[in-house]
Amino acid sequence: MPASLAPVQSAEKVKAAAAAIDALQALVADDMREVNKTIIDRMQSPVVLIPQLAGHLIASGGKRLRPLLTLASGQLIGYEGRRHIKLAACVEFIHTATLLHDDVVDESKLRRGQETANEIWGNQASVLVGDFLFSRAFELMVEDGNLRVLAILSRASSIIAEGEVLQLTTANDLSTSEDTYLEVIAAKTAALFAAACEVTGVVSEQGEKVEEALAAYGRYLGIAFQIVDDALDYSAKQATLGKTVGDDFREGKVTLPVLLAWRRGTDDERTFWRRTMEDLDQQPGDLERAIHLMGQHNALTDTLERARHYGAMAKDALAIFPASDAKQILMGVVDFCIERGY
Amino acid sequence: MPASLAPVQSAEKVKAAAAAIDALQALVADDMREVNKTIIDRMQSPVVLIPQLAGHLIASGGKRLRPLLTLASGQLIGYEGRRHIKLAACVEFIHTATLLHDDVVDESKLRRGQETANEIWGNQASVLVGDFLFSRAFELMVEDGNLRVLAILSRASSIIAEGEVLQLTTANDLSTSEDTYLEVIAAKTAALFAAACEVTGVVSEQGEKVEEALAAYGRYLGIAFQIVDDALDYSAKQATLGKTVGDDFREGKVTLPVLLAWRRGTDDERTFWRRTMEDLDQQPGDLERAIHLMGQHNALTDTLERARHYGAMAKDALAIFPASDAKQILMGVVDFCIERGY
Numbered sequence: 001m002p003a004s005l006a007p008v009q010s011a012e013k014v015k016a017a018a019a020a021i022d023a024l025q026a027l028v029a030d031d032m033r034e035v036n037k038t039i040i041d042r043m044q045s046p047v048v049l050i051p052q053l054a055g056h057l058i059a060s061g062g063k064r065l066r067p068l069l070t071l072a073s074g075q076l077i078g079y080e081g082r083r084h085i086k087l088a089a090c091v092e093f094i095h096t097a098t099l100l101h102d103d104v105v106d107e108s109k110l111r112r113g114q115e116t117a118n119e120i121w122g123n124q125a126s127v128l129v130g131d132f133l134f135s136r137a138f139e140l141m142v143e144d145g146n147l148r149v150l151a152i153l154s155r156a157s158s159i160i161a162e163g164e165v166l167q168l169t170t171a172n173d174l175s176t177s178e179d180t181y182l183e184v185i186a187a188k189t190a191a192l193f194a195a196a197c198e199v200t201g202v203v204s205e206q207g208e209k210v211e212e213a214l215a216a217y218g219r220y221l222g223i224a225f226q227i228v229d230d231a232l233d234y235s236a237k238q239a240t241l242g243k244t245v246g247d248d249f250r251e252g253k254v255t256l257p258v259l260l261a262w263r264r265g266t267d268d269e270r271t272f273w274r275r276t277m278e279d280l281d282q283q284p285g286d287l288e289r290a291i292h293l294m295g296q297h298n299a300l301t302d303t304l305e306r307a308r309h310y311g312a313m314a315k316d317a318l319a320i321f322p323a324s325d326a327k328q329i330l331m332g333v334v335d336f337c338i339e340r341g342y
Numbered sequence: 343m344p345a346s347l348a349p350v351q352s353a354e355k356v357k358a359a360a361a362a363i364d365a366l367q368a369l370v371a372d373d374m375r376e377v378n379k380t381i382i383d384r385m386q387s388p389v390v391l392i393p394q395l396a397g398h399l400i401a402s403g404g405k406r407l408r409p410l411l412t413l414a415s416g417q418l419i420g421y422e423g424r425r426h427i428k429l430a431a432c433v434e435f436i437h438t439a440t441l442l443h444d445d446v447v448d449e450s451k452l453r454r455g456q457e458t459a460n461e462i463w464g465n466q467a468s469v470l471v472g473d474f475l476f477s478r479a480f481e482l483m484v485e486d487g488n489l490r491v492l493a494i495l496s497r498a499s500s501i502i503a504e505g506e507v508l509q510l511t512t513a514n515d516l517s518t519s520e521d522t523y524l525e526v527i528a529a530k531t532a533a534l535f536a537a538a539c540e541v542t543g544v545v546s547e548q549g550e551k552v553e554e555a556l557a558a559y560g561r562y563l564g565i566a567f568q569i570v571d572d573a574l575d576y577s578a579k580q581a582t583l584g585k586t587v588g589d590d591f592r593e594g595k596v597t598l599p600v601l602l603a604w605r606r607g608t609d610d611e612r613t614f615w616r617r618t619m620e621d622l623d624q625q626p627g628d629l630e631r632a633i634h635l636m637g638q639h640n641a642l643t644d645t646l647e648r649a650r651h652y653g654a655m656a657k658d659a660l661a662i663f664p665a666s667d668a669k670q671i672l673m674g675v676v677d678f679c680i681e682r683g684y
Contacts, residue, residue, distance in 0.1 A: 101473060134499075154477055157477035162392065165471060
């Protein structure tokens with residue numbers, strides 16, 4: 001049923017995917033409690049609006065996939081220290097800061113099924129609390145004191161911002177190439193996934209090969225994750241996605257499903273895409289027509305195929321590590337990122 | 343002529359103040375050329391909108407007071423290394439990032455006499471390029487590799503964000519205390535002035551007393567600078583200030599001149615302040631009446647007196663350093679910050 005708002009993934013696979021994230025959470029449950037404690041502890045400020053606003057987003061039931069990856073990487077490589085706890089919190093702070101700024105930039109009203117912070121407290125507070133969390137992330141890193149970790153995470157932060165700006169300049173431009181699309185998502189999403197995994201390798205001091213493998217796993221996983229996210233914007237059920245279906249469409253964000261449907265479209269269809277995505281002249285029924293066209297041209301199913309390609313690369317990046325529960329679970333996380341319905 | 347838009351400072355003192363900043367620029371002219379080169383070099387990105395937008399603000403003729411202070415601190419303490427060049431650029435990047443976000447938060451249309459970046463490229467790009475510059479600042483610090491410098495500047499960044507949020511929560515609230523006002527400006531402005539001076543002390547490794555003295559000088563100077571800035575918003579000529587006179591008034595920002603006029607006002611005047619600052623119900627002539635009331639109650643002249651108090655503390659903080667050209671000039675910079683007409 002590609003022409004409807006139903007998920008493109010099979011219900012069975014979605015269920016298996018959910019089991020994978022449960023297994024990941026179970027694997028690192030003890031460490032994650034400490035991470036959550038650190039997050040709550042370090043988002044405090046005498047300026048009460050800061051923990052109030054940050055807490056709204058942090059307590060809103062995100063999966064905390066990135067810090068989970070930081071912790072699971074530790075199990076994969078047999079790291080026995082405690083430094084990854086603080087770094088996992090730091091990764092989540094950077095992620096939260098970018099979410100706050102993204103929601104301002106995208107004028108989003110809903111995230112994870114709740115009103116966004118900018119809807120409740122306004123853009124001003126969201127921008128500034130994002131800045132605070134970002135600075136606080138650096139304070140946490142400095143406390144850890146590893147200069148290579150600092151280099152990796154400060155570089156990742158620059159790359160994220162570059163990716164977001166690049167995305168802004170490609171919005172409403174249907175001539176965007178698939179390469180540019182990949183450049184945007186590699187920067188805005190995959191860079192932090194990669195850093196989240198890599199930093200555990202750095203503090204465990206097991207050498208370059210281990211760090212590279214972890215970074216590659218994170219990077220490919222992040223690319224797959226974002227590609228699927230972009231597909232879900234045209235296919236997920238609003239209740240499970242926790243955001244409004246069609247957000248990207250309404251903003252004229254040129255993501256992979258749009259790129260494929262546009263490239264495979266007739267002249268008449270291209271006129272439709274130009275009006276809706278470039279001129280942002282949208283009428284009732286346009287989102288449904290967009291989804292219908294994507295179905296007709298296999299744009300959503302092929303988008304997921306592209307994601308599976310990067311997912312396979314993520315799994316192969318783990319080849320250097322011996323079999324273990326952690327490895328099995330991290331393989332499952334790849335499936336989760338691809339087959340998830342939310 | 344306190345009841346007019348004319349400067350509260352005497353023309354003679356304004357002229358002497360300008361000479362002080364000229365002397366500061368001459369003192370560190372060679373180093374500053376390298377700082378400017380580093381700034382231009384490190385704001386580059388393959389995403390062209392980034393150097394374009396950042397360059398607009400960076401090239402707009404700001405005084406670059408903070409990096410100048412980083413460099414002059416080096417001369418004051420006889421530092422002969424080159425590490426302060428990169429740190430000065432880093433301080434200016436942090437400052438520029440906060441300006442970009444401030445202009446979004448304040449919805450400013452003019453800065454330094456030019457259209458703001460958010461007016462030209464929109465809020466979205468300003469938020470994201472601010473994030474980029476902020477991340478880039480951390481990359482520069484990491485390259486320097488001094489963990490204490492990293493701690494000082496990441497802490498300063500958190501404090502700046504805290505101060506900005508606190509300012510947001512005190513806007514339109516005439517019951518704000520002078521203590522809270524001071525807390526806001528110490529955080530949003532003085533923290534970076536302090537860090538800008540302190541970091542040179544850290545890399546020159548001359549001990550805690552030197553670092554403390556430099557930090558104290560910067561902190562008191564920053565407080566004086568911001569108090570004067572808040573007075574100038576009701577008194578400077580638009581052409582020299584390079585921003586619109588009355589911006590704070592229009593936003594209902596409760597700064598020291600307002601606090602003093604409010605506290606010294608009659609019941610009738612307080613009704614006026616409540617309507618204009620708390621309800622933001624403003625009519626033509628209201629700004630002129632606000633300035634008139636400030637004149638009647640010596641609110642602007644007493645605001646400058648408060649600034650002089652912190653200026654004196656800044657000068658005294660330099661007591662531990664022997665007489666030198668640099669010391670003389672840094673003393674003069676205090677006068678500049680207080681007596682400047684812009």
